[in-house]
Amino acid sequence: MHSPPRITEEEIISQCKTGSLKYQEMLYKLFYGYAMGISLRYSLNRDDALEAVNDAFIKVFNAIRSYNIDKPFKAWLRTIVVNTAIDRRRKDLKFQLNVDLDNAAPLSSNMGTVDNLNVQDILKLMNELPAIQLTIFNLYEIDGYNHDEIANMLAIPVSSSRVYLSRAKERLRKMLRKETQNHG
C-alpha cells in the first residue's frame, strides 16, 4: 500500500508564504489543537476561544512572509494566540470580579488529586478566577512570562502583577482543597 508523502512543517510554512490557501488550511489544521489549548485558558468559553484562534491564524497568514523560518513556529504562534486572546478580553481585565467560593461550580467527581484534573476541571477552576487573575496566572505560571513583561502587556504596575498572581494561586489552592475535602 502506497502511503502519501509526508509534508514537513517547514514545507507547509514556506508554501504559506506564497499565499497558497491549500497550505494555509494544512497549517491551520496542524496547529489548531495547540492554538486552541492556549486560547481556551484565556477565554471565557469555547466560542470565544475559537474566535481568538481564528483571529490569531488570520494574523499569522497575513504576517507569515515576515516570519523567520529558522525560529520555532510554535513559539511564534503561541505569542500571537496569547496576545490575540488577551486583546479580546482586555475590557474584561478592568473588572475585578469577586466570586464567592461557595458558589463555585463543582469539579468532576473523580477528582482526587491534581494529577486527575482534566480539561473541563481545569477550565472550571480557572473560570472561577477574575479575568485579571486568570490572565496573570496563565501568563506567569503556564506561558512563562515574567512580571515585567506581564506589567508591560497589561499596562499595570509590576507590583500589581505580583499581587494578582498570589491572589490567583491562593484562590486556586482554596478551591482545590475544598474539592479534595468534599471528595475525601
Add this chain to the structure above:
Amino acid sequence: MDEQLDNDLSNRIREVFDNFDDTSFPSADEGWLLLRKNFPETEKKRPVAWLWWASTAAALLLFLSIGLWITGKKQQTNTLALKPAKKHTEQSITADSAKILAATPNPVTKNNAPDTGAAPLAGTKKSTIQAAPYKPAVVPAVPGTTTTQAPAYAKTNVSPTTQVLANTQTAPAIKAKPATDSTKNIIAKTNAQQYVAAAKTPNITVTEPAKKTKPVDSTKAIMAKTNTQQSVSPTATKGSIMLNQQPAQPPKKGMEALFAKEQAQEPQKYRQESVEDKKVRFGVYAATFFNYAKGSSNQVNAGAGVTSDIKLSKNLKLSTGLMLAQNTLSYSGGPPPSSSLDALAKTPRALAPYDKESLFAANSSFPVLKNYNANLIGLDIPINIKYEFNPQKTDAYVSAGLSSGTFINEAYTSVYGYSSAGSSTQTTDDVTHKSFNSFYFAKTLNVSFGIGYPVGKGNRLIVEPFLKYPLDGLGSQQIQFGSAGLNLKLNFTTKKK
C-alpha cells in the same frame, strides 16, 4: 506545601493544554470553515481598494482641472481689465497723430466758440488755450519754416532759441491764470497772429510736419493732442483751412493704423500658437473600464497612467505612455477555453498534488471545478497614432494602435468543490501567483476617440472612451480578454528648452 500544590497544578495545566485534543470542542474542520468566512475578504477587498484609489485619483484630477480652469479664467479677467487702459493709451497715441486735427476748422480765434470737431479729442477750450504755445514746437520741425516763424514767436515773447523749453514754461504760466474769455481772446489772437504770419509765408503747411513726426510715447501723444487744439487757431486764414482740410481724415487713419497694428500682431499670435503646437504634450489619466472575455462575467476595474503625445504632422500625433491597471475575470463552471488549465481541469489529475495530502485523502471525493478567477495587475505600454480632426479649433480625435506590456502580478484562483463522506459539499481554493511571467508584444488592439476641453493655460481635459481588443492570449494562462471603458485625461503642455 502550598508551593508544591502550585507547581503540581501548573504542570498539570501545561500537560493538559499542550496536548489539547478534546472532541467536545469544535474540530479543526469546523474552525477552518469559520475562519474562511472572514479570511478571504482580505483578498476580495483588493478590487474595491483599487476602485477607491482610482476614483480618488479621478476626483483629484477633476479638482485640479477645475482649479486650473478657474485660475485661467481669473487671468483672462485681469487681461480684460487691462485692455481698456491699453486702448486708452493707444488712443492717445493715435491722437497724437492729431497733427491731423490741426486741420480742423476752428472758429475759436474769432468767437471762442468750442469747436465740435476738436472737442472730443482735445478736451476743453481751456486746453486749447493752454496748449497754444506748444504749436510752434511742432512747426519748426518743418525744414525751412523756422525762419519764417521766428517773427511770430517774437510777438509772443517766447524765446525762439529754445522753443520746446519755452513752450513748457509758458504752458504752466497760462494754466495758472484764470481762464477768462478775454485772456483766451488775447492768446488766441496772439496765436492767430503767429499763424497768420505763418500762413503768409510760402511754407504754411502746419500739419505736414506733424504728419511726419511719429509718436514716440504717450507724453508726446498728449502734447500732440494739445497741439491739435493749438492748430485750431491758425485756421482763420482761408489758405490754412484749405490746407488743413486734407488731413481732416487722419483720425480714421489712426484707427486704421491701430487695426493694422493689431493685424500685424495677429500673425505673431498664430506663430506663437503654432510653436506651442509643436511641443510634446504630457498627461495623466485615470481609467474606469470593464473586462470582457468569452465565458467570463464582466468585471469592473480601474487603472491609471501617464501619456505623452508627440506631434508628427499637423493632424497626426504619436501617443504613447504607461498604464497600470487591474484586470479581473470570473469564469463560473470552468476555466477559460484558451487557458492551459482547461485541459487539466477535465481530469482528476488537476488535483493530484492536492490528493497527496493526508488531511484530504480520507474524505475527498471526485473534485469539480466550480469557479475560476483571474486577477491580473498589468503594466500596459500603448503605442497609438492619433488623428486630430482640427487641431486649431477642436480637440476631437480618433486614435488607434497596439499595446504591449507585462503583468506585475497574476493570481489565478480555482475553486473546487468536493463532497466529504457523509457531509455536505465543501469547496477549496487553489491560488497560483506569478509576477512578470512574460512580456507580451503588440497583442492588444487599441481604438479610442476623445474630446478635449481647454482647462487653464495650455492644459486640456480629455474624455476618451476606448476599446481594447485582444489579438492573442495574455498572461501565463494565455487568456484572451479585452476591455472597454472611459479614460479621463489631463494633458499638460510643457515647453522645450
